[in-house]
Amino acid sequence: MRWQDIDQHPCSVARTLAIVGDNWTLLVLRDCFLGVRRFDQFQQRLGVTRHVLSDRLRKLLDGGIVEKVAYQQRPVREEYRLTDRGRALYPVIVHLAQWGDTYLPHPLGAPVTRIHTHCGAALEATLQCSHCGEAVEARDIRVEENPHWRGKLLP
Amino acid sequence: MRWQDIDQHPCSVARTLAIVGDNWTLLVLRDCFLGVRRFDQFQQRLGVTRHVLSDRLRKLLDGGIVEKVAYQQRPVREEYRLTDRGRALYPVIVHLAQWGDTYLPHPLGAPVTRIHTHCGAALEATLQCSHCGEAVEARDIRVEENPHWRGKLLP
DNA sequence: TAGTCTGAGTTCCAAATTGGAACCCATCAA
């Protein structure tokens, strides 16, 4: 199968990754959440080549994760801003950052700390069940296949 | 910059993505969490070519995310199992799946439901602050640069 | 005893994608 066909897949993870699962795209998103908005700024920070960046930003646009907003007329200059859909991916970035901080620590410490502005504490995200409020680990989860795909998706 | 150099980066997200941020690797991980363990099973489910799969599994091994365990002797056959480090990536997969279910819904509904075995409810993960217990959104977070990189990492 | 099957890869080649660099275009500023 080609990578470009995975957006056809019934799995939600696969369809999501068809937009953001690419080598550079999650780093572009990380930068979006740090407030980066302009093409050249992404390019300099990531060191990715310009046409790859151009292609990835187009995919994020097509997926509705960022939108182009003109920040000046004459000459028209546009920047890329996260949409609400895009901001909903924040937990993914936070958990990737936390995993890295925990398991691949940098000798000089974590480069940034995320502060929850409402309470002032450093954010430590855990997977929590919104029903019972308990912290959830992978072993506490059972996966149920929905009737239409019975026997087709699970191993 | 080459993609292969991003593991040098001070950013924890970048270093994490150096291991899992590849086109196919997060799908391999998704399958790990569904219980897939054997080379041919990954290969058939993903449709990825064998040498790409071989390469990705090696990176997951090197990153300590999976380990090889012999499930029979003579001939020795080994399977790939998640380590504790690997299981700690579960929130990433869960949030990717939830995002896909919400924003790229499949006409036939979500393919699988994750049930929290302790309480029996379908898991709906939210990003929560472990200090105050409140649900956290991207706009509620302020990023603080740690002293050593002052002025170098943030835009 | 030869032939075939299985699991887990490795090797080969053509096709697609990337990295690097240069180029383009509209506008502003000197």
Add this chain to the structure above:
DNA sequence: TTGATGGGTTCCAATTTGGAACTCAGACTA
């Protein structure tokens, strides 16, 4: 008039991928 600036596109060589075939060790089968 020349040169920046921002946001790209175009070109080519080098790398990576997709697809298919091959390997290898042991087991099963007739």
